[in-house]
Amino acid sequence: xxxxxxxxxxxxxxxxxxxxxxxxxxxxxxxxxxxxxxxxxxxxxxxxxxxxxxxxxxxxxxxxxxxxxxxxxxxxxxxxxxxxxxxxxxxxxxxxxxxxxxxxxxxxxxxxxxxxxxxxxxxxxxxxxxxxxxxxxxxxxxxxxxxxxxxxxxxxxxxxxxxxxxxxxxxxxxxxxxxxxxxxxxxxxxxxxxxxxxxxxxxxxxxxxxxxxxxxxxxxxxxxxxxxxxxxxxxxxxxxxxxxxxxxxxxxxxxxxxxxxxxxxxxxxxxxxxxxxxxxxxxxxxxxxxxxxxxxxxxxxxxxxxxxxxxxxxxxxxxxxxxxxxxxxxxxxxxxxxxxxxxxxxxxxxxxxxxxxxxxxxxxxxxxxxxxxxxxxxxxxxxxxxxxxxxxxxxxxxxxxxxxxxxxxxxxxxxxxxxxxxxxxxxxxxxxxxxxxxxxxxxxxxxxxxxxxxxxxxxxxxxxxxxxxxxxxxxxxxxxxxxxxxxxxxxx
Amino acid sequence: xxxxxxxxxxxxxxxxxxxxxxxxxxxxxxxxxxxxxxxxxxxxxxxxxxxxxxxxxxxxxxxxxxxxxxxxxxxxxxxxxxxxxxxxxxxxxxxxxxxxxxxxxxxxxxxxxxxxxxxxxxxxxxxxxxxxxxxxxxxxxxxxxxxxxxxxxxxxxxxxxxxxxxxxxxxxxxxxxxxxxxxxxxxxxxxxxxxxxxxxxxxxxxxxxxxxxxxxxxxxxxxxxxxxxxxxxxxxxxxxxxxxxxxxxxxxxxxxxxxxxxxxxxxxxxxxxxxxxxxxxxxxxxxxxxxxxxxxxxxxxxxxxxxxxxxxxxxxxxxxxxxxxxxxxxxxxxxxxxxxxxxxxxxxxxxxxxxxxxxxxxxxxxxxxxxxxxxxxxxxxxxxxxxxxxxxxxxxxxxxxxxxxxxxxxxxxxxxxxxxxxxxxxxxxxxxxxxxxxxxxxxxxxxxxxxxxxxxxxxxxxxxxxxxxxxxxxxxxxxxxxxxxxxxxxxx
Numbered sequence: 001x002x003x004x005x006x007x008x009x010x011x012x013x014x015x016x017x018x019x020x021x022x023x024x025x026x027x028x029x030x031x032x033x034x035x036x037x038x039x040x041x042x043x044x045x046x047x048x049x050x051x052x053x054x055x056x057x058x059x060x061x062x063x064x065x066x067x068x069x070x071x072x073x074x075x076x077x078x079x080x081x082x083x084x085x086x087x088x089x090x091x092x093x094x095x096x097x098x099x100x101x102x103x104x105x106x107x108x109x110x111x112x113x114x115x116x117x118x119x120x121x122x123x124x125x126x127x128x129x130x131x132x133x134x135x136x137x138x139x140x141x142x143x144x145x146x147x148x149x150x151x152x153x154x155x156x157x158x159x160x161x162x163x164x165x166x167x168x169x170x171x172x173x174x175x176x177x178x179x180x181x182x183x184x185x186x187x188x189x190x191x192x193x194x195x196x197x198x199x200x201x202x203x204x205x206x207x208x209x210x211x212x213x214x215x216x217x218x219x220x221x222x223x224x225x226x227x228x229x230x231x232x233x234x235x236x237x238x239x240x241x242x243x244x245x246x247x248x249x250x251x252x253x254x255x256x257x258x259x260x261x262x263x264x265x266x267x268x269x270x271x272x273x274x275x276x277x278x279x280x281x282x283x284x285x286x287x288x289x290x291x292x293x294x295x296x297x298x299x300x301x302x303x304x305x306x307x308x309x310x311x312x313x314x315x316x317x318x319x320x321x322x323x324x325x326x327x328x329x330x331x332x333x334x335x336x337x338x339x340x341x342x343x344x345x346x347x348x349x350x351x352x353x354x355x356x357x358x359x360x361x362x363x364x365x366x367x368x369x370x371x372x373x374x375x376x377x378x379x380x381x382x383x384x385x386x387x388x389x390x391x392x393x394x395x396x397x398x399x400x401x402x403x404x405x406x407x408x409x410x411x412x413x414x415x416x417x418x419x420x421x422x423x424x425x426x427x428x429x430x431x432x433x434x435x436x437x438x439x440x441x442x443x444x445x446x447x448x449x450x451x452x453x454x455x456x457x458x459x460x461x462x463x464x465x466x467x468x469x470x471x472x473x474x475x476x477x478x479x480x481x482x483x484x485x486x487x488x489x490x491x492x
Numbered sequence: 493x494x495x496x497x498x499x500x501x502x503x504x505x506x507x508x509x510x511x512x513x514x515x516x517x518x519x520x521x522x523x524x525x526x527x528x529x530x531x532x533x534x535x536x537x538x539x540x541x542x543x544x545x546x547x548x549x550x551x552x553x554x555x556x557x558x559x560x561x562x563x564x565x566x567x568x569x570x571x572x573x574x575x576x577x578x579x580x581x582x583x584x585x586x587x588x589x590x591x592x593x594x595x596x597x598x599x600x601x602x603x604x605x606x607x608x609x610x611x612x613x614x615x616x617x618x619x620x621x622x623x624x625x626x627x628x629x630x631x632x633x634x635x636x637x638x639x640x641x642x643x644x645x646x647x648x649x650x651x652x653x654x655x656x657x658x659x660x661x662x663x664x665x666x667x668x669x670x671x672x673x674x675x676x677x678x679x680x681x682x683x684x685x686x687x688x689x690x691x692x693x694x695x696x697x698x699x700x701x702x703x704x705x706x707x708x709x710x711x712x713x714x715x716x717x718x719x720x721x722x723x724x725x726x727x728x729x730x731x732x733x734x735x736x737x738x739x740x741x742x743x744x745x746x747x748x749x750x751x752x753x754x755x756x757x758x759x760x761x762x763x764x765x766x767x768x769x770x771x772x773x774x775x776x777x778x779x780x781x782x783x784x785x786x787x788x789x790x791x792x793x794x795x796x797x798x799x800x801x802x803x804x805x806x807x808x809x810x811x812x813x814x815x816x817x818x819x820x821x822x823x824x825x826x827x828x829x830x831x832x833x834x835x836x837x838x839x840x841x842x843x844x845x846x847x848x849x850x851x852x853x854x855x856x857x858x859x860x861x862x863x864x865x866x867x868x869x870x871x872x873x874x875x876x877x878x879x880x881x882x883x884x885x886x887x888x889x890x891x892x893x894x895x896x897x898x899x900x901x902x903x904x905x906x907x908x909x910x911x912x913x914x915x916x917x918x919x920x921x922x923x924x925x926x927x928x929x930x931x932x933x934x935x936x937x938x939x940x941x942x943x944x945x946x947x948x949x950x951x952x953x954x955x956x957x958x959x960x961x962x963x964x965x966x967x968x969x970x971x972x973x974x975x976x977x978x979x980x981x982x983x984x
Contacts, residue, residue, distance in 0.1 A: 063535070068613075095581065151644075
């Protein structure tokens with residue numbers, strides 16, 4: 001099995017990169033900035049998808065699929081959105097290869113096969129979707145239109161990191177259309193709440209719900225709501241965003257509807273998305289120097305059973321017991337694997353399951369069986385106990401819930417102790433360098449101050465929390481009046 | 493609601509196109525040859541995906557995700573594969589847009605942002621995947637490697653039709669690696685069997701399992717297995733393929749493993765896929781002049797309940813009964829919708845559900861309730877009956893199974909009556925023009941004859957059936973000796 005990981009204190013970034021690769025989650029590919037999501041990593045993503053998809057459907061959304069490509073003329077129709085993404089677009093210009101006359105056995109782009117209009121590989125799908133919605137919406141009866149898409153998108157990022165920032169990534173993007181401004185705003189907030197519930201309930205990752213400042217908004221949005229999480233190194237990570245798009249896209253694509261009074265108006269829009277970036281957030285929230293730590297609700301394998309034996313007879317006896325446990329656990333909906341590979345020794349198996357974050361490990365040897373016990377090991381606390389075989393399944397079922405809660409509470413404690421209220425800019429800089437985490441401070445509301453603070457400290461305003469308290473104060477940088485504090489942090 | 497469809501006898505192709513659009517399955521997009529899959533169509537695709545995914549996992553496969561782009565140098569590594577797809581590749585050449593100096597508010601491709609190496613948008617992923625497998629496979633212990641990917645692919649087709657042939661389509665592609673030739677062949681056959689089981693059991697679409705001739709093989713394969721279905725217009729449709737790739741890709745990407753005797757050998761490969769083309773096959777197998785007909789196992793809504801009322805009191809009474817039925821049906825795992833929209837009259841609802849192929853419709857009016865009955869309508873037979881409310885749920889549950897079987901048997905009867913054995917080429921041409929369907933005939937085994945027959949009749953060899961009987965004969969075209977009959981047809 002793999003060598004030890006670099007420790008988090010030694011080099012957090014290196015620890016992360018090593019962990020992603022060694023735990024078989026993902027790896028870099030031959031294509032610049034694009035990753036391969038390996039089966040184990042993909043299995044976690046599938047569990048995330050399943051829960052999110054259920055939550056979207058429960059809130060009335062349907063899935064659909066729109067083209068990968070956006071013709072340039074559509075792409076540029078909503079100017080702010082186009083401007084925001086123009087510098088990171090992969091562009092298809094040709095549709096055919098031909099034999100290279102100068103290079104036997106090689107191909108080259110056929111210069112005759114140039115597209116009349118270039119196609120942008122979608123960095124996000126507002127343009128192509130709103131161009132389609134134009135044909136779907138005539139009357140208030142067609143509204144609200146509540147659609148989600150699971151898709152790949154491409155943003156040509158210069159500096160990439162597995163899961164956190166890749167040129168191609170997988171995501172879902174919701175695109176909804178509404179008759180009124182208020183309904184669209186309500187939808188925007190609702191979906192941000194759905195993301196928060198998913199993050200906290202399934203990822204065991206506490207998040208702060210808030211609104212972005214103008215300079216951090218999605219290109220083309222009137223307001224961007226977000227959930228912000230705190231990683232173990234004290235840096236924030238934007239885990240999901242939900243945008244109130246106003247009538248910008250409806251105007252750019254001329255999408256009007258007849259309201260119930262017979263009058264024409266532009267449609268109100270939202271869009272919202274989370275991506276495989278959540279995998280990075282999940283890893284960095286819980287994992288330790290031994291490897292991945294997974295909340296049971298997203299673990300592809302929740303319990304692994306490892307037999308420890310010397311003789312075939314022992315193996316058979318242990319297997320009988322193990323298979324019984326597997327069966328019982330599965331009937332409770334617990335995913336359990338009996339790891340009876342003969343190619344690996346128990347020690348190597350233990351190391352692998354630890355590295356891959358399997359929440360619970362059951363080891364069964366002949367002595368255990370004689371005593372009617374097994375050894376049960378918890379991945380999150382790295383503790384072991386010998387417990388009675390009798391009642392094991394119930395114990396496991398309860399422990400999985402306990403672990404889920406414990407992970408959330410541990411992450412919540414860490415975050416709670418890493419939100420620091422500061423009054424002066426000296427304090428601000430000091431906390432950012434020494435303690436790290438979120439800084440709650442007054443801000444004068446100007447993009448100029450925000451930019452200055454970013455230049456000096458690399459910290460950005462992560463959000464204005466939804467539950468912010470109105471209180472008069474003076475800006476931590478400019479000293480100008482402020483009506484409430486906002487949350488700053490260095491961020492991924 | 494929509495006007496009547498063109499009838500199948502009038503213009504089958506027009507009927508299909510109209511049906512796809514009017515039943516809200518898909519539509520053409522602003523991107524040449526790319527479709528938008530609408531929510532109702534996507535819901536059917538999701539049901540297909542769920543069953544296939546389960547079947548893949550039950551046969552030991554795991555999902556993963558590989559990059560959308562293939563660098564040109566990797567793409568051309570396996571020459572036959574590259575040659576096969578070179579003429580239909582979308583090619584990314586640039587990674588940035590800039591403001592167009594000649595066109596205020598417009599963007600243009602930034603000539604400075606040309607990629608050093610062009611990226612092909614995957615038409616299939618053997619190249620990028622086998623380049624990745626090189627890093628994953630060292631020893632026989634790493635084999636077999638059984639991986640599937642759900643993804644979008646792009647093939648720049650010149651003539652496109654919704655679902656049947658689109659520039660971008662959704663599919664799954666399995667890519668497996670094996671230590672021995674036999675194991676790879678067994679996998680190829682197994683996955684073709686999985687496809688056949690899915691087609692027959694879930695799509696209610698009978699298929700013929702067989703092997704392609706050399707000229708119809710996948711580019712880069714040593715053998716292509718397939719399932720072939722027969723559409724109502726007597727044309728065949730290739731519904732799924734499974735390829736034995738030999739060591740071609742292992743050699744192209746230098747993927748060797750150490751076998752259990754310590755010797756190095758190239759790895760054996762398979763790949764297999766089905767796509768959103770199955771949606772076209774599903775539609776054309778069962779639907780009629782009234783619209784879509786769906787097998788219950790793939791219907792997003794299996795039962796719809798429509799209230800017929802004049803007064804609020806009536807509506808309330810009916811709704812109480814309807815909600816009770818919905819609840820009972822859902823507890824049996826039957827998807828049921830109570831269509832209580834006030835924006836549409838019952839007639840319009842009936843027309844819509846008929847057009848969209850909901851297998852069973854329950855209509856409830858005040859008179860029915862007084863009599864303790866409801867009206868139950870079957871979409872497949874277009875028959876109605878008044879039946880007792882008491883026992884309705886059980887009846888519905890049984891009927892859904894009956895409909896599933898009836899659709900399969902109807903399609904099977906049609907196909908059975910459309911496989912014609914012919915001995916002479918005159919007969920061949922006559923059957924093809926008048927009766928249509930599959931033609932079973934002797935063929936001399938040469939690509940030349942196959943090509944000639946195709947030129948003259950437009951019919952191709954669909955497959956050499958798995959259950960073919962060896963029998964000496966003479967080729968229907970050349971008169972040369974033949975060892976068995978093969979299946980010809982015109983095809984989609």
